[in-house]
Amino acid sequence: MEAATPLRHAHVGIFGDRLVVDGLVIDDECAVRLVRERAEAGDDAAKVVADAVEIGARILEREQAGANADFVRAEFERTAHEVESGFSERAKQVADELGRKVDEVFGPESGHLSKALQRHFSDESDVAVQNRVRDALTEVTARLREDLLKQFASGDEHNPLGDFKQSVVRMLQDAAQRQDGNLGRLEERMTALHLQLQSLRDEQVKHEELDAERERGTAKGRTFEEAVFAAIGSIAAAQGDDCDAVGDLMGATRKTGDVVVDVDACRGPARGRIVFEAKHSKLSKPKAFEELDRAMRERDADFAVMVVPAEDSLPARTRPLHEYNGDKLLVAYEPDGDDRLALEVGYSLARARVLMTRGDGEGLDAAAVSEAVERTLGALEDVRRIKQQLTGAENGIDRARSILDDMAARVRSLLEQIDELVTAGTPADGAE
Structure with missing residues (x-):
């Protein structure tokens, strides 16, 4: 690469969204060869130079963006490492403090929660929940039993169960009377059915005896008929x-x-x-x-x-x-x-x-x-x-x-x- 011999200083100006370059000399062999070849090919040398500038600008911009990204990534990794180190140390401190507090609250021997549970739920504690509930239930049950006894034993008209008790007694008495009547009628029907059954049995026995007698009579009749035939046959033979x-x-x-x-x-x-x-x-x-x-x-x-x-x-x-x-x-x-x-x-x-x-x-x-x-x-x-x-x-x-x-x-x-x-x-x- 040969160095360009500047005749005068280059001037670059920006006007709105346009870039103006004045007096710029480029001694890059690649750029010179590209422009010469394109010019020899009939292209506009100024347009080729403009395209080269535009393309180079885009390449430089992309390269600059990549460099910026690498910088940001490096900075982020450095910051993350610092944050991670600080967070690990802080987390360790918090964990140690939390473990100490948990031991103070949930410790099996000296923990506040264990002591509270033992005080409220231990059978030996007077203020235990189950003991207090048992005492309350015993008291309430006894009171309810006494109230129920008073309600069912009292015949006072102001007793809300008095009418119900009297109606139940009347219903039971009526049911007992109806049951006695039904049992009496049932007993009468059973007696009648028993008599009817006995009558049917007697009638069946009579029919069986009658059938047996009829069979015996038939047998006797046939025997008598045979005896009569034998006697008549003997008499007839003697008469011819x-x-x-x-x-x-x-x-x-x-x-x-x-x-x-x-x-x-x-x-x-x-x-x-x-x-x-x-x-x-x-x-x-x-x-x-x-x-x-x-x-x-x-x-x-x-x-x-x-x-x-x-x-x-x-x-x-x-x-x-x-x-x-x-x-x-x-x-x-x-x-x-x-x-x-x-x-x-x-x-x-x-x-x-x-x-x-x-x-x-x-x-x-x-x-x-x-x-x-x-x-x-x-x-x-x-x-x-x-x-x-x-x-x-x-x-x-x-x-x-x-x-x-x-x-x-x-x-x-x-x-x-x-x-x-x-x-x-x-x-x-x-x-x-």
Whole structure:
């Protein structure tokens, strides 16, 4: 770099926002080269110099700002270090003073707060808060208890609880009376329900007994029916008749009629039919006759015989072995007994009536038959009377038994005589 040889002193003036330079000589090689090149390139040398000044000014300003910032930063760091050192020392002093004050206030042994807490909350202190609160509560509770006792015990009209107490007493008395009434009615209802329950239990027991009795009666009826069928079958076989148990078989519309006997069916075509109805229970006379009429319709029979287990089981106002309406007969037969004579007589009477009806009376000595029937019934009455005597007198058992056997033989002979008369006076089916 060469030094510029000033011919005269440079003059720089500032007019408003303009800068005027007069007589300034710059001997900077870089500046000279830049201006020469730009001038050779056709640019205005003055404008190039102005641009260089402006750009240099901005660069100088920026550099000056950076220098100022570094200065400020250095000054700030120095000041901060000084402040920090001073603050640390002051903080240490404050901390020491604060620790001393805290120890004075909160020290576990000699601290003011510990002493105050011990004085106000220790159990040994008379002025402790809990002790004073306990004493105050005890006093207030006692006073309240006394006041309440006075309020509830006093019947004075000025007592605000007097009306309430009286109303409560009245309500309790009314409630007690209503409860007593309700309990009384409840007891009455319980008694009535107990009686009703007992009545229902008794009725249930009666129904159970009735069902059991009905079952026993059904069993007895079926046993009696079987015994009647066995006895009639034996009698029918001796007469040459056919016997069938039809109690479980449907007739025309119902099962009425237990035993059906076809007369002379073992010798040829049947000459008539007899139906037997075994009844273990007692029926009324209309009901019994209705049963016999229904049995004849259902079984297409000419004669109907009702067999009962004893004479006291006969319908009221009826007699055994007595013919009713010309086609019905009642017989008492006891299966447990050793005598079926009454059943044999009833069978023979029914058989004779059927043969007489079917024979239209031709060649039949009706008077002789009636006489034989009367004698048979008389002999049977003698048999019944003798049986009664045998039941009541043990000393004449052997003699009565002999008489009874003779009379039974006599009855059987008379029955044979009736059969012979009926057979002789009744023409066979198909005879001219």
